Amino acid sequence: MTAPSTPITSTLSDEQKEITGKALQETLVDLIDLSLIAKQAHWNVVGAQFRSVHLELDELVTVAREFTDAAAERATAIGVSPDGRAETVAKTAATKGFGEGWTKDADVVVSIVENLKAVIAGLRERIDVTEDADPVTQDLLIGFASKLEQLHWMWQAQVA
Amino acid sequence: MTAPSTPITSTLSDEQKEITGKALQETLVDLIDLSLIAKQAHWNVVGAQFRSVHLELDELVTVAREFTDAAAERATAIGVSPDGRAETVAKTAATKGFGEGWTKDADVVVSIVENLKAVIAGLRERIDVTEDADPVTQDLLIGFASKLEQLHWMWQAQVA
Amino acid sequence: MTAPSTPITSTLSDEQKEITGKALQETLVDLIDLSLIAKQAHWNVVGAQFRSVHLELDELVTVAREFTDAAAERATAIGVSPDGRAETVAKTAATKGFGEGWTKDADVVVSIVENLKAVIAGLRERIDVTEDADPVTQDLLIGFASKLEQLHWMWQAQVA
Amino acid sequence: MTAPSTPITSTLSDEQKEITGKALQETLVDLIDLSLIAKQAHWNVVGAQFRSVHLELDELVTVAREFTDAAAERATAIGVSPDGRAETVAKTAATKGFGEGWTKDADVVVSIVENLKAVIAGLRERIDVTEDADPVTQDLLIGFASKLEQLHWMWQAQVA
C-alpha cells in the first residue's frame, strides 16, 4: 500500500518543475525555522519591552505559519512532495538561528531583524529564478517578500 | 546587555523546579515534533480518504500548537527557560517520526496512532512525577493527556 | 463486517479500565436522564415563575448534554464502548425521575434540586474511586461536579 | 400546589385536539429516540469512514433535537402535555433501535437509513390525519418530513 513516487501530475515541464520545486522546498524550511525561532524568542525574551516584543513575535509566528502552508501546498500543486520535518529543517534552513536561554529584548530585536533579512534574501533570489519557470509560484513568493519586508521595517524601526 | 541566567523567580523549591522543568521541556519537544509530523502528513497524504485525513491532521496541528505554547509558558512561569529550537526538537523528541514523500492514507493513520501513543506514554509518566513536585503542572499535563487520548481513539477507530 | 469486540486499545491496565469504565457508564446514563428530565420539565412547567424556570431548564439541558458527550467520549478513549440507549437509561439511571403532566413551578424547582442532588452524590463517589484508577477521568468528573454543584445552589436558592 | 389537569386552553375542538395531540406525542418519542440512537452510533462507530460518519451523526442529532422541541412545544400550544421521559421513549418509540457495542461504519449507515425510514413513515401518516384536524400542526410535520427525507437520501447515497 505504498504510494507511487509521482502520484500528482504537474502542469509544468520537468525542468520547470525541478527549478520551482527546489525554490519552494528551500522557502518551506526557512519559513518553518522562522516560526520556531519566533516562538523561541516569544518565550525567552526579558526586559522593559517584554510585552510589546512578546506580542509582536506571535504575529510573526502567525505570518510564518500561514506562508509555510502556502509554500508546501504550492509544491504539492506542481507535483512535488514537500519535506518539513524537524531534522530537514534543522539541517537545511538558511536562517541565522537563535541563542540559548533568556534573552534581553534589544538582543531579540536584532536577532529577528537578521533572520528576516536572511529569509528575504533567499526569497528575492527565488523570485528571479521562478519568473520563467512558473509565474504562479513567482507571484506567491512576491507576496511573501512583500509582507516580510514590511515586518523587516517594523522590527528594524525599533533599533533605529 | 546579556540577560541574567535566572531572571524569573519560582514559587517552587529547587528540586521541585528541576523535576517539573524537565517534565515540561520533554513535553515541549514532543509536542512541537507532533505538530511538524502532522503538517508533513497533511501535505503528503494521498488516497481515497485524502480529504478526511487532510482536514483531521490540521485539527491535530492546532491542538499540538496550543499545548506547545501552554507547556513552554508553564516552564517560564516556574522560572525555567524552554528550548523549542529545530535542532533541539530533532535531537531530543521521543516521537516516532514520519516517512519521506507521498504516503497512502492508511499508512498515515497508522503512523499518527503510533506517534500519539508515544507522546501519551511520556505524558502519563510525567503526570506521576509532577504530582508531588507541582500539582499545577500536573493538572496541565492531565489536560494534555485527556485530549490526546481522545484523538488517539478517533485515529485508531479508523483502522478498527 | 462485524466490529472486533475491543477495537480500541487502552493506556490503562485491565483493572483500571474496568473501574473507570463503570464510573463513566454510570455517569453517562445519569446525565442523559437528567437532560430528558430537564426537557420534560421545560415543557410542562406552569405558574407565575414559568418563564424564568422554563429558560433555566434549557441551560441545564445544555450542560447535561455537553457532559454526556464528554463522559461517553472519555469511555471510548479508554477503550470502553458506552451505552446511552433509551432502554439502558430507563433501566439503570440513578436519578429521581419526574412526575406526569403539567407541573407547578415550585414543584419543578424541588424536583430539579432532588435530581441534581442524586447525580452529584454519584459523581462524588466516583471521584473517589477513580483517583487511583485514572486521574484523567477523575479530573473530568471533578469538572462535572463543580458545575452541577453550582446549579444545585442556584436552584436551591429559589426555595430558600 | 398541584397544577390543574388542563391549565392551557386550546383553539382546537376536543376531537381535533385529541387527533393532533396523539400525532405530536408519537412524533415526539420517535424524535427523542432518533437523537439517542444517533448519539449512540456517534460514539460506537469504527472503520475507515469513522470521521465522516461520526460528524454526520452529530448533524442528525442536532436536527432531531430541534424537531423534538418543536413537536413538544406544538403540543403545549394546543393544550396537550407532552411526555418525553426515558421510560416513555423506551416503551413507545416506533424506531428500529441500535445494536450493542462497537459497530462498523457500513453497519451504522444501514441502521441509520432504516431508523430514518421508520420515522418518516410515521410522519407521512400523521401528515394525512392532521390535514383536517390542524393545518398548523400539519405544516410542522411537513417541515420535519422535508428535512428527514433529505437526510434519508444523504445516508442512503453512501450505500448506493
Place this chain on the structure above:
Amino acid sequence: MTAPSTPITSTLSDEQKEITGKALQETLVDLIDLSLIAKQAHWNVVGAQFRSVHLELDELVTVAREFTDAAAERATAIGVSPDGRAETVAKTAATKGFGEGWTKDADVVVSIVENLKAVIAGLRERIDVTEDADPVTQDLLIGFASKLEQLHWMWQAQVA
C-alpha cells in the same frame, strides 16, 4: 406625478385578490396594534414579575413587527396597497386594547393572553378563507398562527 391606482399587477384573479387582500389588511392592523399594546405594557408594567414580563413583552414586539412587515409585503406582492396608518389601526383593529397607566404584572399577563387570543381567532378564520383564494398567503398566515399560539401557551402558563 400621482401614482396609478393599480401599478402592481397580480398573479391572482380579481376575486382571489379581493378575498386575500382583505385577509391581509385585517391581519396587518391587528399585528400593528398588538405591537403597540405590547410596547405600552412593556413600559407600564409594575410588580414582582416586572423584569420577566418586561423582557418577554419585547420579544412579542419583535414577533409582531416582523409579521406586520410580512403581511404588508404579501399584500403588495398581490397588488394590494396596505394601510397601516395610526388612524386606520385605531379604528379597525380587532384587538382587546390595553388599559391606561401603570399596570400590575398579573393584569398585564391576563391582558396579553386576551389580545393574543383575539388575534389568533382572526388568523384561524383567514386561514380557512385563503385556502382556495391563495395558498401562498394561507401558508404565511399558518406561520403567524403557529408562533402566536406558542406565545399564547407561554403567557397562559404564567396564570395556570
Place this chain on the structure above:
Amino acid sequence: MTAPSTPITSTLSDEQKEITGKALQETLVDLIDLSLIAKQAHWNVVGAQFRSVHLELDELVTVAREFTDAAAERATAIGVSPDGRAETVAKTAATKGFGEGWTKDADVVVSIVENLKAVIAGLRERIDVTEDADPVTQDLLIGFASKLEQLHWMWQAQVA
C-alpha cells in the same frame, strides 16, 4: 391587584416632573407616528427610485423606534406613565400624516421631509422648556434632534 397611581418616585420636583413629563409624552406620540408613517411609505412607494427610498425608509423606522423607546423609558424614570396606544397616537401626534394608497417616490420624499420638519420643530421647543426642568431629559432630546436633523438634510438633499 390594581397598581397604585404613582408607584415610581421621581428625583424631580412636582413642577419639573409635570413639564418634563409633558415634553416626553408629546415626543413619544410624534415618534411612534413617524415610525408608522415611514413604514406606510416603505410599503406604498413606487417609481424609479423605489429601492433607494424603500431601504432608506426602514432606516428611519429603526431610528424612530429606538427613540420612541428611549423617550418612553425616560418618562418612566421620572415617574410618569407614558401612553403610546394607537388611539392616543392617532389623536394627539403633531405630525403631517401620509396620503392613502400607492405613492410616487418624489412625493414620498417631500412628505417625509415635511414630517421630519414637524417633529424637529416640536423637539426644538421642548429642548428649551426642559433646560431648567431636567437637564437629563434635555440631553436626550438634543440627541434626538441631532439625528433627525441629519436625516432631514439627507432626505432634503434628494429634492435639491
Place this chain on the structure above:
Amino acid sequence: MTAPSTPITSTLSDEQKEITGKALQETLVDLIDLSLIAKQAHWNVVGAQFRSVHLELDELVTVAREFTDAAAERATAIGVSPDGRAETVAKTAATKGFGEGWTKDADVVVSIVENLKAVIAGLRERIDVTEDADPVTQDLLIGFASKLEQLHWMWQAQVA
C-alpha cells in the same frame, strides 16, 4: 463501477414520483437560468440607476441559487436524479432570456419583471399538480413563489 439507475428509494408511489420529479426538474432549470440571467444583467447594466440595479440583481442571484439547490435536493430526496447542466438549461428553461451586450437600466428592469413573471407562472401550475402527489414538495414550491412574488413587486414598483 457505474451507479445503479435507481440507487435512492422513494417514499412516494411511482406515479407521485413521476409527477413530482417532473415539477422539480422544470423548476430547477428555470431557477438556474434565472440566476444566469440576473448575473448577465448585473454585469451589463448601464444608466443612472446602475448601482441600485446592480446590487439588487445580486440579491436575486442569491435567492435563485438557494432555491436551485433546494429544488435539486428535493428531487434527490424522492429518488429522482436532477439535471442542471448548461445544455439542459439552455434547451429546456421556460424563461424569457436576456439580450446581448450593454443594456440600459430601465430595459433591465423590464426584462427582469418578465422573467420573474414567467418563472412564477410555472411555479403556480406546479403548486396545483403537486398538491396530491407530494405535499412536501408543494410546500417547497409555495415558499419559492412567496419570495419570487415579493421580488416581482419590488422590480415592478420601479416601473410604476
Place this chain on the structure above:
Amino acid sequence: MTAPSTPITSTLSDEQKEITGKALQETLVDLIDLSLIAKQAHWNVVGAQFRSVHLELDELVTVAREFTDAAAERATAIGVSPDGRAETVAKTAATKGFGEGWTKDADVVVSIVENLKAVIAGLRERIDVTEDADPVTQDLLIGFASKLEQLHWMWQAQVA
C-alpha cells in the same frame, strides 16, 4: 433607450483590449460551466465517499462562482461586455462536461480532475497572451490558476 455599443471607455489600446477581452470571455464561460458541473456532481454523486465528495464539490462551486464574477467584472473594467448566458456557455465552454444521472464517487473524482485540468490549460495559455496586453488581467488569471491548481492536486490526491 438602447445603450451605446461602447459606453465604457478603456485604458487599453484597441488591440490590447481585443486580446484581453477574448481571454476573459473564454475564462468566463469555462468558469460558469465548471460551477454548473460541480453542482451537477454535488447532487448526483453516490458511494461510500458521498459525504466527503458532496461537501468538497460545494467548495469548488464557491471558488468557481467567485472567479466568474471577477473575470466578468474585469471585462467590464476594460470596456468589454461579458456574455455568461446559458446558451453561450453550452456552446463555447472548453470544459469536459459531466455524464447523465447518478454517478459513483470515484467516477465523479475522475471527472472533476479532468475538468479542472482543461480549465487550467486554458488559463495557462491566457496568462501568456495577456502578459503584454494587460498585466492587471494577467495577475487575475495567475490568481485563478494558483487556486485551481491547488484544487487539482487535492482532487487528484484522492485517486493516487
Place this chain on the structure above:
Amino acid sequence: MTAPSTPITSTLSDEQKEITGKALQETLVDLIDLSLIAKQAHWNVVGAQFRSVHLELDELVTVAREFTDAAAERATAIGVSPDGRAETVAKTAATKGFGEGWTKDADVVVSIVENLKAVIAGLRERIDVTEDADPVTQDLLIGFASKLEQLHWMWQAQVA
C-alpha cells in the same frame, strides 16, 4: 524614579480643576462601592425571584464598572489623580451599604433601590456644580444619571 506630583497638565483653571476633580473623585468611590454591593447581592440573594434578581444585578455591575472607568479617566484627563483603592472606598463612599449573609430577594430589591437613590442624589448635585466648572464633565455625569435613573425605575417597579 518617583513621579512628579502634577505630571498631567489641565485645560481647566485651578479652581475649575479643584471643583471638577472633587466631583469626579466622589462619583468614583460611589460607583466602585455600587459595583461591590451589587456583586455582594448577586452572590447572597435567595428566594423565588433568585434567578431574575441574580441576573439583573450583574447588569448593574457592568454599568457601574463602565461608569467607574469613565469617571476615573475623566479625572486623569483634567490632571487629577483618582483614588479607587479599597480603603478609600470603604471610608468615603456615600452609599447605603449592604447587610451581611444570605438575603431574601425582596430585601435585596429594596436595598438596591436605596443605594441607587443615594448615588443618583450625589450625581444630581454634582451636575449642578460642574455646569460652570467643566461642561465636559457635566455631560458625563448627566449620562451616568440618565442610565442610573432608568435602573432606579426598573428596580423600583418590582416593589410597586
Place this chain on the structure above:
Amino acid sequence: MTAPSTPITSTLSDEQKEITGKALQETLVDLIDLSLIAKQAHWNVVGAQFRSVHLELDELVTVAREFTDAAAERATAIGVSPDGRAETVAKTAATKGFGEGWTKDADVVVSIVENLKAVIAGLRERIDVTEDADPVTQDLLIGFASKLEQLHWMWQAQVA
C-alpha cells in the same frame, strides 16, 4: 422576610465546609483587592511604558474579576455566604496595596509583581489545605494559581 442562616445545603461535612469556606473567603478578598489595585495602577501610571502597562493592567483586572466570581460562587455552592464588601476587603485582604497618586511605570511593575506574589503564596497554601477537604475547590484554586503564575512571569520579565 429575613433569610434562614443556612438556606443552602452542602455536599461537604461540617469540617470540610469550614476549611473550604475559609479558603474561599480569603481568596475572594485577595482577588477583589487585586482587581482594585490593578485598576488604581491602570489610572495612575505615567512614563514611557504608559500604554503597554496601562493595557496589561486591564487584562489583569479581567482575570481578577473572573476569578473573584468563580471563588464566590464556589463558596455559595458549598453553602457558605461569601463576603466581598468594601470594608471586608479593606480590612482582611493579604495583598501589598498600592501607593497614592501618579506612579512611574517601573514602580507600577514592581508593585504588581509583589501583589501577585502575595496572592499566589496564599493560593499555594490553600491548595494544600483543600486537597482532602474538597478536591473540587482545590481544582479551582489550581486553575487560579496557574494563570496568576503565568502573569507573575510576564510582569517579572519586564524588570529582568
Place this chain on the structure above:
Amino acid sequence: MTAPSTPITSTLSDEQKEITGKALQETLVDLIDLSLIAKQAHWNVVGAQFRSVHLELDELVTVAREFTDAAAERATAIGVSPDGRAETVAKTAATKGFGEGWTKDADVVVSIVENLKAVIAGLRERIDVTEDADPVTQDLLIGFASKLEQLHWMWQAQVA
C-alpha cells in the same frame, strides 16, 4: 444642472447658522489635519517604542476621521456646505504640523501632545460660542473635547 446655492434649509436663524457654521468648518479642517498628521507620524516613527506608538497613532486616526465626518455632517444638517479639500486644510488648519522624514518616538509623542492641545483649545472656544447659537452642535463639540482630552492625557502620560 448646477446646484442652488442654499439647497438645504436650516432650523437655525441666519445669525445662529453663521456662528455655528464657522465653528464647524474650523473644527473640520483641524480634525482632517490631525488625521493626516497622525498617519504621517504612524509611518515615520522610529525608536524602541516604535510598535506602541505606531499602533496608538492609528487609534488617533480612527477617532479623528470619525469626528471629521460628524462635524461635516452637522454642518450639512444646518444648511452649511463643509469644505474639507486638501488646499483648504493646508491653508486654514490651526494645528501645529509635523516635521519631515523619520522621527524618533519621543519626538513624535511631544508633537502629538502639542497638536492635540491646539485642537482642544479651538474646541473649548467653540463650545462657548455655540452654547446659545445651537445646543445640538455644542453637545457634539463637547463629545469631541471629552475624547480628545482623554487622548491628551494618555499621550502626555508617556512623557511624564
Place this chain on the structure above:
Amino acid sequence: MTAPSTPITSTLSDEQKEITGKALQETLVDLIDLSLIAKQAHWNVVGAQFRSVHLELDELVTVAREFTDAAAERATAIGVSPDGRAETVAKTAATKGFGEGWTKDADVVVSIVENLKAVIAGLRERIDVTEDADPVTQDLLIGFASKLEQLHWMWQAQVA
C-alpha cells in the same frame, strides 16, 4: 534625539530605491487626495441620486485609505520616508480636484470619473517603471489599478 537620515535599510540598490520610492510617493499623494475629494463629494452632493452616490463615495474613501496605507508602508519597507502631509498633498497631487459648495449628483459622478482616470493613468505609468526596479512594488500597484479600474467602470456606467 533626532533620528538618523536613513534608519531603515533596503533590499534594493540605490537606483532601484530611488525609482521605486518616487513611484510610491506620487501614488501616496494621489490616493490621499482621492480620499479627501471623495469625502468632500460625499458631504456636498445633492439631487435625486443623493443616497446612492453618497454611499458609493464612502466605499471609494475606504478603498483610497486602505491603498494609501499600503503605499506608504511599502515606501517604509524599502527605506524611504513617505510624505502625506496636507501641504504636500495640496501641492503635488496629480488629481483633478473638486469644485466648491453643494454639487448636483450628475456633476459629482463626472468629477469622480475624471479623478479616477487621472489616478489610474499615473498608476499605469508606474507599473511600467517599477517592473525592473522592484517587482514587489509593481505587484502592489497592479492591485491598486485592478480595483480602481473596476470602480472607474462602475462610476462610468452611471453616465452611460
